[in-house]
Amino acid sequence: MYIGSIVEEGPAEEVFSAPAHPYSQALISAVPVVQTTPSGTRKRPPMPNRG
Helix, strand or coil: CECCECCCCCCHHHHHHCCCCHHHHHHHHCCCCCCECCCCCECCCCCCCCC
16 A cells, blocks of 8 residues: 555565565565574674673
């Protein structure tokens, strides 16, 4: 929905892989990506005050 109107619809896989509307493109590009290490665990920022 953009300004109260449906701007794109279809199978989720299709919309996520090839969004046609600029608003859909912007929303999908704003999703954060979780980075993993080669072992498959998530990276965390260093915790300097960890005890």
